[in-house]
Amino acid sequence: MPSYVSSSAARDSRDRRNNLMPADPVIKPYPLPESELCRTAVRIVRKLRDAGFDSYLVGGCVRDLVSGKRPKDFDITTSARPEEVMQLFSRSIPVGASFGVVTVVEDGNNFEVATFREERDYMDGRRPEKLRYSKTPQEDVSRRDFTINALLYDVTGGNIIDFTGGLADLRRGVIRTIGDARTRFSEDYLRMLRAVRFAARFGFTLDPEAVGAIRELAGKLTLLSQERIRDELTHMLTGPNPASAFRQLSEYGILRVVLPELEAMHGVTQPEQFHPEGDVFEHTMLLLRHLAYPSEETGWAALLHDVGKPGCRTVGEDGIPHFYGHDDVGSRLAEQILKRLKMTTALTDHVTAAVRNHMRFASVQKMRPAKWRRLLADP
The missing domain is CATH 3.30.460.10 (Beta Polymerase, domain 2)
Known part of the structure; x- marks a missing residue:
């Protein structure tokens, strides 16, 4: 030795x-x-x-x-x-x-x-x-x-x-930086995304010092290339627990920086008779919870399928929220997001088509996994 x-x-x-x-x-x-x-x-x-x-x-x-x-x-x-x-x-x-x-x-x-x-x-x-x-x-x-x-x-x-x-x-079951968390994350801001990815992948928790440093430094992620951010987000989406990853991204202040369109889903309430799970963000997390190791196309389609809802919400005379046209609006918004992240044309086309056609889905709570996987994979 x-x-x-x-x-x-x-x-x-x-x-x-x-x-x-x-x-x-x-x-x-x-x-x-x-x-x-x-x-x-x-x-x-x-x-x-x-x-x-x-x-x-x-x-x-x-x-x-x-x-x-x-x-x-x-x-x-x-x-x-x-x-x-x-x-x-x-x-x-x-x-x-x-x-x-x-x-x-x-x-x-x-x-x-x-x-x-x-x-x-x-x-x-x-x-x-x-x-x-x-x-x-x-x-x-x-x-x-x-x-x-x-x-x-x-x-x-x-x-x-x-x-x-x-x-x-x-x-x-802890993700902990080597030495001072703020120093480690400041060396390479992408490490903040990696910390969340590892926590979700292994079902671990983040060390409190790491959480505090991430909340302080999350805004620095704008200094990174979109390609590096894209690759980490894709790793999360195609991993074993994408819902956990994106919940943590939101909780620690990262999502509002890298995908503000997703953060905007919080608090956007939906008709309870159709969506007892809660707002649009909770609905999206519900769908992600059904996914483990999905393809890139399926993962991104699931994440963005209701991205148009925050900008389309209206309330009828009966007090019930409506989201008329959110599929078309969401498809255009998904295209903007994916182009910003420098996705391939093939993936962008596939995901935007899935978002545009996702109203063919029945209630996700009642849908057999084979059905929604088929619809996401072949929009």
Whole structure:
């Protein structure tokens, strides 16, 4: 087992004061799954180690192992520089070499191999201005976003190595930043969306400090590209619990920034005899609760199907709300939203057609899942 000593005593002391990591890591024996993908990843790590470099499995693959899920991909962290990785592996792609990342192609699969590094001086809340290679794995994991994503796996000893408290947070079901939440989110504002996505995906709660920082910084999401926001929202919509994700986006003040048209659904009351679930936002969440791992088209169609209602609400002489023409208005509004998010033409056309034709739906509470899935998929 290597000696985990920071290259700077002053930095190590400062990191402990800021709760970036404990003085000593938690080390837990853990078996690897029997899969060809895992065996290939281990072979890459061993080759790096045999060449004299420190190397570990890292991040989401280790998190998923602990959670009892089979990883779909494996990331690797190493003391080897990008040029040294490329010398060792003939089939490698320097897609992110300037940021210390090389893609190694083995057995037809891609493995991201990243050099131990520190990222400094995030000037725009999107990307680091400076990158410095570091010497130790604990310096590398201390730059990551959340404790559950900072776990290492030592293939030689068969141990999980935890410098940040990620194992405890996995047991508690908590999404917690590494160190100060405001600092972590300010480095890359997209991390606020990622925090919500992970919370919804795993059924976890957000650490109170993270919630406070998100509410304070949510307005900064306007500084990000629409494409990055789009991709995170799509991940939420196509995940296991999209309703939970979008409820949290609204609760923490994110939805009014990234999708104000959805936030406008709050308080838009509907006829109780048709919609006992409540206002338009609650109705939309009801539909999303029926979805788990939908296609992009189905997810976006469900989210936007009633987006025209807030602007079309009228009240008749009998006091009953009406939403005449909201399907056509919603279709045009959905097109504006999807174009703003730089969606493909094919997806935009599919979703706007679904919104325009969604009045063919019966009451969502009584509809068989097969029926509304069919209508969303083939508008």
